[in-house]
Amino acid sequence: xxxxxxxxxxxxxxxxxxxxxKKLKEYGFNDVTVLEASxxxxxxxxxxxxGNACVDTGAQYIHGTSEKNPVYCLLKQSGLLNQVPEMxxxxxxxxxxxxxxxxxxxxxxxAGEGIIRYRGSNTxxxxxxxxxxxxxxxxxxxxxxxxxxxxxxxxxLVGKDLLxxxxxxxxxxxxxxxxxxxxxxxxxxxxxxxxxxxxxxxxEDFPKDRLLLKREVCKIKWxxxxxxxxxxxxxxxxxxxxxxxxxxxxxxxxxxxxxxxxILADHVIVTxxxxxxKAQASSLFIPSLPTEKMEVIDKLCFGNIAKxxxxxxxxxxxxxxxxxxxxxEDDTPASVSTNKMQWLKNxxxxxxxxxKERFGNILIGWCPGKIADLVETMTDDExxxxxxxHLKMFLGHSSIPQPKSIxxxxxxxxxxxxxxxxxxxxxxxxxxMDTLAQPLVGSQHPDQDLQVLFAGEATMKVFMALCKxxxxxxxGRQTDWQHITRRHWLPLPLPHWTNKFRELKSF
Numbered sequence: 001x002x003x004x005x006x007x008x009x010x011x012x013x014x015x016x017x018x019x020x021x022k023k024l025k026e027y028g029f030n031d032v033t034v035l036e037a038s039x040x041x042x043x044x045x046x047x048x049x050x051g052n053a054c055v056d057t058g059a060q061y062i063h064g065t066s067e068k069n070p071v072y073c074l075l076k077q078s079g080l081l082n083q084v085p086e087m088x089x090x091x092x093x094x095x096x097x098x099x100x101x102x103x104x105x106x107x108x109x110x111a112g113e114g115i116i117r118y119r120g121s122n123t124x125x126x127x128x129x130x131x132x133x134x135x136x137x138x139x140x141x142x143x144x145x146x147x148x149x150x151x152x153x154x155x156x157l158v159g160k161d162l163l164x165x166x167x168x169x170x171x172x173x174x175x176x177x178x179x180x181x182x183x184x185x186x187x188x189x190x191x192x193x194x195x196x197x198x199x200x201x202x203x204e205d206f207p208k209d210r211l212l213l214k215r216e217v218c219k220i221k222w223x224x225x226x227x228x229x230x231x232x233x234x235x236x237x238x239x240x241x242x243x244x245x246x247x248x249x250x251x252x253x254x255x256x257x258x259x260x261x262x263i264l265a266d267h268v269i270v271t272x273x274x275x276x277x278k279a280q281a282s283s284l285f286i287p288s289l290p291t292e293k294m295e296v297i298d299k300l301c302f303g304n305i306a307k308x309x310x311x312x313x314x315x316x317x318x319x320x321x322x323x324x325x326x327x328x329e330d331d332t333p334a335s336v337s338t339n340k341m342q343w344l345k346n347x348x349x350x351x352x353x354x355x356k357e358r359f360g361n362i363l364i365g366w367c368p369g370k371i372a373d374l375v376e377t378m379t380d381d382e383x384x385x386x387x388x389x390h391l392k393m394f395l396g397h398s399s400i401p402q403p404k405s406i407x408x409x410x411x412x413x414x415x416x417x418x419x420x421x422x423x424x425x426x427x428x429x430x431x432x433m434d435t436l437a438q439p440l441v442g443s444q445h446p447d448q449d450l451q452v453l454f455a456g457e458a459t460m461k462v463f464m465a466l467c468k469x470x471x472x473x474x475x476g477r478q479t480d481w482q483h484i485t486r487r488h489w490l491p492l493p494l495p496h497w498t499n500k501f502r503e504l505k506s507f
Contacts, residue, residue: 006266009255010034011217014043016456017271018202019070025206033263034206035255037216037416042199043273044420050407051311053359057409059195064185072185074201080194085354087190088322092154095328097396100150105327108151111138112158112333120176126426127178128171131159132334149329156331160348163338166423167303169369170337175424181431181461192353216416219256221286222452223442226254226264252448267450274458275302275418285452290440296432300458302419304412306372308365308383309353310403315361316395317352324350324363326394338371344390346371363403376410383408422458430461 008029010017013036024032040046046058062072075081092100115134116127123130135155142148159171168174203211227248251264272280277297281289288294317324326348338346349366353359365387367375375383388402411420424430437459440452 005029005031007031007251007264008033008267008269009253009263009265010269010271011220011255012036012043012271012456013041013211013213014271014273014456015045015199015202017043017269018199018206020269020271020455021206022202033210033212033265035215035217035257035263036211036213039213041203041211041213042196044411044417045195045199047196048407050309050362051360051405053311053353053362054193055309055353055359055362055407056192056195057307057407058411060192061188061190063188065189066186068183068185071198074198075191075194078197078201080191080197081189083194084189084191086322088352088354089318089320090323090325091317091321092325092327093394093396094153095326095394097393100327104150105154105325108154109158111151112155115155116158116162118176119179119182121180122429123176124427125176126172127162127174127176128159128334128336130176131155131171131336132332135333152333153327153329153331155333156336157325157327157348159333159336160331160346161325163336163346163368164305164349164366167305167368167372167420168301168423169371172337173301173425175426175428178424178430183462193358214259215261216258217255217284218258219254219286220268220270220284220452221254221256222252222268222440223287223444224252224254225444226251228264252442252451266448267453269453269455271454271456273302273417273419273456274300274422275412276416277458278302279418292435293438296436299425299428299432300436301423301425302458303421303423304369304372304419305409306367306375306411307409308367308375308387309407310363310365310384310387311405312361312363312401312403315352315356316397316400317363319356322352322354324352326350326390338369340370340374343367343371343374344386347387347390350391373412375408376413378408380406380408433459433461 006029008024008031010021010024010032013034017034017036018041021032021034042058044058046056047054048057049055062069062075065072067073072081090102090106092102092105094100112131112135115138116131118130118134120130135152139148139152139155142151163169163171166174227250251266253265253268255263255265255268257263274297277284281294281297289297328345328348331345346367347365351364351366353362353364384402384406388400392398392400411417422433437454439450439454442448442451
């Protein structure tokens with residue numbers, strides 16, 4: 001990197017891309033351009049309008065309320081955290097149509113949570129295998145048969161909720177070792193309606209003319225010598241010995257957009273989601289990505305969750321309720337998975353958007369993996385009818401109305417995202433994410449390092465989405481597991497290669 005003001009292109013205007021651009025500007029780099037394929041910035045931090053409310057279709061939780069977390073620091077400095085609402089109470093209902101004792105459900109849930117917290121290391125096991133084995137041991141230790149049944153159904157709820165956290169379809173497909181590299185950053189907090197202001201803050205000082213929307217990238221040509229002639233009135237550098245030698249500047253990377261536009265760069269930072277890399281990586285890069293990087297893209301899993309927003313004229317839940325959990329009494333921890341033919345069995349968790357003064361009467365229904373993929377294909381009427389009947393059965397209220405409006409997220413269908421976040425399947429070590437994070441090293445121009453770099457949640461094993469809440473510090477109060485685990489991961493922290501850019505400016 002001999003040029004102290006190189007041309008840098010960031011592909012993707014999600015939080016990772018915007019954070020990279022912001023950090024580079026702070027380091028003194030002025031020639032930074034961000035390309036975004038869609039019409040909007042933010043990536044998985046996204047909003048939509050439902051009735052008179054602005055709702056978060058993407059991230060709505062901060063995971064780690066400490067100075068170690070840059071997301072928390074940004075929102076704290078802005079004063080937005082003063083607007084965080086109270087979470088509300090948990091309500092549990094049985095498929096037999098009655099309320100479940102909340103105290104018992106919480107105790108059993110905490111016990112299941114304690115089992116699922118296990119921090120595996122090179123076990124080679126699945127999370128499902130571990131969870132079924134350990135919970136069965138606890139169930140067998142109970143003598144009362146009724147208590148056994150109730151306990152195992154709550155344990156199953158814990159497992160089903162974890163599928164939402166991960167975006168997966170089967171606990172037996174998730175590695176027990178997923179979070180062995182995780183770094184705890186503290187508790188979590190729900191910030192409904194506020195998260196998109198994080199995007200606004202990242203964009204505050206970034207030149208609007210260097211943020212290019214509707215620029216879908218179709219090719220990244222690297223390790224080459226791409227040239228562009230300077231403008232006729234552009235003065236030659238003072239040290240020029242021969243004008244003919246200096247008229248054409250060489251760049252190692254050429255980014256080609258679908259509209260035919262070509263952008264030359266010294267460095268390109270790729271922040272595409274793992275879902276997009278899975279769909280495009282084999283044809284996106286010229287020359288092709290190294291075999292080891294392609295293998296990582298293939299091995300890692302990219303999950304999906306759906307948030308179904310249900311707006312009502314009047315709330316049918318009590319004012320103090322923050323979450324509604326639906327428990328099937330015949331569920332067992334060993335049976336935790338998804339079945340499209342019984343998709344409503346994975347529609348067990350609903351959260352209330354609070355405060356009512358800001359959002360009105362809105363419930364969010366959450367579902368994972370293949371069920372999320374399925375509901376993305378359903379009509380609003382189909383969802384509205386099915387979910388209303390579902391709620392009537394559990395709450396025992398035949399008078400529950402259909403929502404007046406409904407909104408379902410479609411992250412898997414979004415061609416620029418193709419899902420929500422990364423998780424590790426059984427047999428894959430989180431260290432492979434380090435391989436994905438490594439910059440490409442050219443063979444034609446090995447002296448031109450950092451030609452193509454990678455950033456985003458799939459490149460950072462220490463911030464794995466699965467475990468951010470599993471190891472919160474003991475604060476002397478009950479950890480509200482069900483409240484704090486619904487989220488999209490925010491890939492704001494940047495890989496180690498950012499230090500090399502900082503070193504360049506310090507020469």
